[in-house]
Amino acid sequence: METFKIGPKDEGKRLDQFMQDKKHWPRSLVMKAIRTKKLKVNGKKEDASFRLSRRDDVVSYVLEEKKNTEPxxxxxxxxxxxxxxxxxxxxxxxxxxxxxxxxxxxxxxxxxxxxxxxxxxxxxxxxxxxxxxxxxxxxxxxxxxxxxxDRKIGKTYLAVVTGRVQNSKGRLEHQLFKDAKQNKVFVSEERIKGSKTAITEYERMAATGDLTLVKCHLITGRTHQIRTQLAHIGHPILGDDKYGFKALNKEYKERGQLLCAYQLSFDFTEEGGILSYLSGKTIRLPKVAFVHKYFSGVHY
The missing domain is CATH 3.30.2350.10 (Pseudouridine synthase)
Structure with a gap:
């Protein structure tokens, strides 16, 4: 059993949203907990849309699996x-x-x-x-x-995007603006007040059906950069409900974005100082699960 006391910051939130924010549960788990009476407010079963008040007690009787926390x-x-x-x-x-x-x-x-x-x-x-x-x-x-x-450590990502990317390679350069109230980033072709330049280079790795595997190299490092830029050109990341297609994500049963920072490369000389011995080194994830799920056999 786990009890949460509602404070000023959470007052007015829906019950389902509160649990998703607090425990990072998928919505399906929240709804199941409510349906099976394993989530109660002040000892009573409430709907997902129930608005919480200050000093309410939200009690969870969900027994979570013990996490493997070994990094x-x-x-x-x-x-x-x-x-x-x-x-x-x-x-x-x-x-x-x-x-x-x-x-x-x-x-x-x-x-x-x-x-x-x-x-x-x-x-x-x-x-x-x-x-x-x-x-x-x-x-x-x-x-x-x-x-x-100084961008001397290269960051390379893999992503499964919706639709077939036509160009084998490309460079995306946009202006990004973050709306703090909506907690969302917007893309503009032109510079606007408060915007920052975002540059991503991409390469099409493979395609099947209505999905494409792309490799993205960050030239800049802005919030939600890859997610928003790919969505802007019509190829949002599969599983990304914020910037993508919720219906398609549901069809594929993907609740989280298929995006992975799978490689870091060190590219510097005198700037390395005490880490100069790392120049030329690459650290890479040996396996990215979603790549093997949708593009088995593709070398990355």
């Missing part, structure tokens, strides 16, 4: 490590409200080895799988942050 480490040396962030897990939580993040998992791993806590140097969207770098000391963190800022 997958792809690379590690005395200065840094590269870990895999699963989709549906926060990279980190600066506010300290979420106990389970990739950072807390990495720190637990390092604590077991008698090492100091890691220093995060970048992050990935909650719904995106991929490789994250963590520094193991302040000098390494300073170098990594500088390399990322």
């Amino acid at each position: 997958v480490i792809l690379y590690e040396d005395e200065n840094l490590l590269a870990a895999v962030k699963p989709a549906g897990l926060l990279s980190l939580d600066p506010e300290g409200k979420e106990k389970d993040t990739l950072l807390t998992r990495v720190n637990k791993y390092l604590e077991g080895k008698g090492k100091a806590p890691a220093i995060p140097v970048h992050r990935i969207d909650f719904h995106t799988e991929g490789i994250l770098l963590f520094a193991k000391n302040r000098p390494a963190a300073d170098v990594l942050e500088g390399l990322i800022r």
Whole structure:
């Protein structure tokens, strides 16, 4: 049993939305919990649309499966490590409200080895799988942050998009504007107030039916960059309800975006400082599950 006391920030929220925000549950799990009376408000069964009030008690009787919180480490040396962030897990939580993040998992791993806590140097969207770098000391963190800022660490993503991408290669350059109230990013062909330039290079890897596998290389690193730019050209990522086609996502039974930051490459010389030994190195995920699901046999 788990109890949540409703405070000012959550007052007025629908019950289903509150549980999705609080526990990151898929909507199907929330609805099942309500239907089976395993989710109650002040001891009573309420509908998904029930609006919560301050000091309400939301009680969950859902027994969640014990998570495997051991981080997958792809690379590690005395200065840094590269870990895999699963989709549906926060990279980190600066506010300290979420106990389970990739950072807390990495720190637990390092604590077991008698090492100091890691220093995060970048992050990935909650719904995106991929490789994250963590520094193991302040000098390494300073170098990594500088390399990322100066685009000396290449970030390559794989995505399954809807529709058949016609061009074998392309370069997308747009203006992105984030609406904080809607928590959504909008794309413009022209510069507008508050917008930032976003550049993504892409390559078509394979196509089948009404789906295409694309490889994307980030030239800039804006919020929701790949998701919004691909959607803007008519090829939203499968499973992305925010920017894509909900009906098609439902048809394929994909509840999360099929996007993975699967490769990091170090490309620098004198800028590397104490990490100069990494120049030319590539860290890559050996397997991306959604690629094998829809494009088995494709080499990436």
